[in-house]
Amino acid sequence: MTSETLPRVRAGRTPGTESRGKGLLKHLLIIAFGFVMLYPLLWLLSSSFKPTEVIFREPSLLPSKVQFDNYTDGWTALAHPFQHYLLNSAVIAVLAIIGNLLTCSLAAYAFARVEFPLKKLWFALMLGTIMLPIHVLIVPQYVLFSKLDWINTILPLVVPKFLAHDAFFVFLMVQFIRGLPRELDEAARLDGCGHFRIYARIVMPLCLPALATSAVFTFIWTWNDFFSQLIFLTDPDKYTVPVALRSFMDAQSGTSWGPLFAMSVVALVPIFGFFLAGQRYLTRGIATTGLK
Amino acid sequence: MSPTGSTLTREPQEVAGEPRPPGRDRSTRYSQRRRDAVTGYLFLTPWLIGLVAITLGPILASLYLAFTDYSLLKPPEWIGLANFQEMLSDRRLHKSLLVTFQYVLISVPLQLLMALGLAIVLNKGIRGLGFYRSVFYLPSLLAGSVSIAILWRQIFGQEGLVNDVLAKFGIEGQSWVAHPDFALGTLILLNGWTFGAPMVIFLAGLRQIPASYYEAAAVDGAGRWTTFVHITLPLLTPIIFFNLVLQVIGAFQSFTQAFVVSGGTGGPADSTLLYTLYLYDEGFGSFHMGYASAMAWLLLAIIAALTAINFLFAKRWVFYGDE
Incomplete structure (x- = not known):
């Protein structure tokens, strides 16, 4: 039964465990299950190319006639053309990535490599904030941001990222930096490097996998984030993709599923892109920290 | 510097x-x-x-x-324990707690069972593991989006995909999202659909089990089931526990899907009124910010208590190899 622990064994044919036929059957079952799991997504994609009145009458996944009307209709169905909302979302996502990578890595370096008073206390506090539900903070944060006149700006969504608010990533990077050989830092110290140069020239380049994981997750979480964007962005001009989609859904009242599906697909494409490009980092990230 | x-x-x-x-x-x-x-x-x-x-x-x-009456327009007014007293008689709050507990207690085990089952199937030296892992993981990434919530609302709607399939078997469906008995079920399925993330963690955990254990079991003539029950499962309990804690905490904070599927109301008849939906409604719909703060602390207390209970019970069933 060595095959249990050797996932990379070619074709899974460790001697005496499974016959070819049985292996094939297993693959077929897994594929069938995967197909059922992905069916809603495939159906969404296919329906986005069908006229609304056909969506519910034509069960086939392959549209009998591919047409792009849903995309052109949906794109202009809201107060602004859809690229307006895509841009709003993208600006927030890009700034969130920059903020998280910069400030989380700074904090992580301090926790992993610098000795300073009260370090253990701060580290414990940092871990404590990871599991803190956003709901405990959201009301006072809303009060604070509205006093600062930040409601309906991107600031409530972006500034926290520049203050290393996502402690998940601090933790992820601390774990990663702790795994790097200390000899490298010490050699650099002997050559006269201070902490900032060690951070920038040695540790950060070695941290690229952790940074990539953080970037991919930051993007996906920010792009999908609905709760805080719903609360902080109430002006339709400032709507991001999720909030715009939701208002689209409320407005259409069941008559134009086609365009709504088309824009839903558009909203999912960037996540799918990041998923394809960053798979390696995603699975590694979840496996080490349990992120979703 | x-x-x-x-x-x-x-x-x-x-x-x-x-x-x-x-x-x-x-x-x-x-x-x-x-x-x-x-x-x-x-x-x-x-x-x-x-x-x-x-x-x-x-x-x-x-x-x-949490101890004040506050609506953003006037300064907060200290009212002592009044918010918490109000909670005792707030029917909607009780309903939302019931809905949330149902949601968490059904959807998390469902999700973890699927994750564990699939991880075990995939772990047995299968070709194309990376591909399968990605396929099953994809829903976890997408399910939090408004797009998927919209899709769900349609799939389980009157003219939805589910009813199309049922019609093929001659069963006449109904609007599942509009029926108080079934609407929460559609959200539970949606959370179950995100089994990919815990599955990836299980796969990583399965790889940590030393091959020598299985070899020893094979020498002793242990069958598959015996090996699974006496080796794989006990050694995997820390990972199961980790996933359980994480998913329970996450499920308690679910918001987007219930909000979008119910059109922001938690309906029909409050049957999908997750706690966070009610909190949002109180805090940002009616601007009862004092009451919403009190609710947030109750949520924190519940999550902390459940996590503590998880840790207490963990002693009974979680096996750490070095003990």
Whole structure:
């Protein structure tokens, strides 16, 4: 039964465990299950190319006639053309990535490599904030941001990222930096490097996998984030993709599923892109920290 | 930041380990420690500002607001325990707690069972593991989006995909999302659909089990089932526990799907009124911010209590190899 622990064994044919036929059957079952799991997504994609009145009458996944009307209709169905909302979302996502990578890595370096008073206390506090539900903070944060006149700006969504608010990533990077050989830092110290140069020239380049994981997750979480964007962005001009989609859904009242599906697909494409490009980092990230 | 000049002049002396007069050495080391302290805090500055301004500050403010009547327009008015007393008689709150517990207690085990089952099937040296893993993981990434919630609302709607399939078997469906008995079920399925993330963690955990254990079991003539029950499962319990804690905490905070599928109401008949939906409604729909703060603390208390219970029971069933 060595095959249990050797996932990379070619074709899974460790001697005496499974016959070819049985292996094939297993693959077929897994594929069938995967197909059922992905069916809603495939159906969404296919329906986005069908006229609304056909969506519910034509069960086939392959549209009998591919047409792009849903995309052109949906794109202009809201107060602004859809690229307006895509841009709003993208600006927030890009700034969130920059903020998280910069400030989380700074904090992580301090926790992993610098000795300073009260370090253990701060580290414990940092871990404590990871599991803190956003709901405990959201009301006072809303009060604070509205006093600062930040409601309906991107600031409530972006500034926290520049203050290393996502402690998940601090933790992820601390774990990663702790795994790097200390000899490298010490050699650099002997050559006269201070902490900032060690951070920038040695540790950060070695941290690229952790940074990539953080970037991919930051993007996906920010792009999908609905709760805080719903609360902080109430002006339709400032709507991001999720909030715009939701208002689209409320407005259409069941008559134009086609365009709504088309824009839903558009909203999912960037996540799918990041998923394809960053798979390696995603699975590694979840496996080490349990992120979703 | 430590001035580079002084680092250059002093550090090599210290690390080179040449004999130095003890007084000098101590002062060098002392200044090194002080420089480290300053540097450490400089690196930590953004996080510390955030901790005070948008984490600890708001926590304290939220605790204070929980004992006040506050609507953003007037200054908060201290009302003592009135918010918590109101909770005792708030029918909608009770309903939302019931809905949330149902949601968590059904959807998390469902999700973890699927994740574990599939991880075990995939772990047995299968070709194309990476591909399958990605396929099953994809829903976890997408399910939190409004797009998927919209899709779900349609799939389980009157003219939805599910009813199309049922019609093929001659069963007449109904609008599942509009029926108080079934609407929550559609959300539970949606959370179950995100089994990919815990599955990836299970797969990583399965790889940690030493091959020698299985070899020993094989030598002893243990069958598949025996091996699974006596080796795989016990050694996997820490991972199961980890996933359980994580998913319970996550499920308690679900919001987007219920909000979008129910059109923001938690309907029909409050059957999908997850706790967070009611909290949002109180805090940002009616601007009862004092009451919403009190609700947030109740949520925190429930999550903390459940996590503590999980940890207490963990002693009974979680097996750590080094014990």
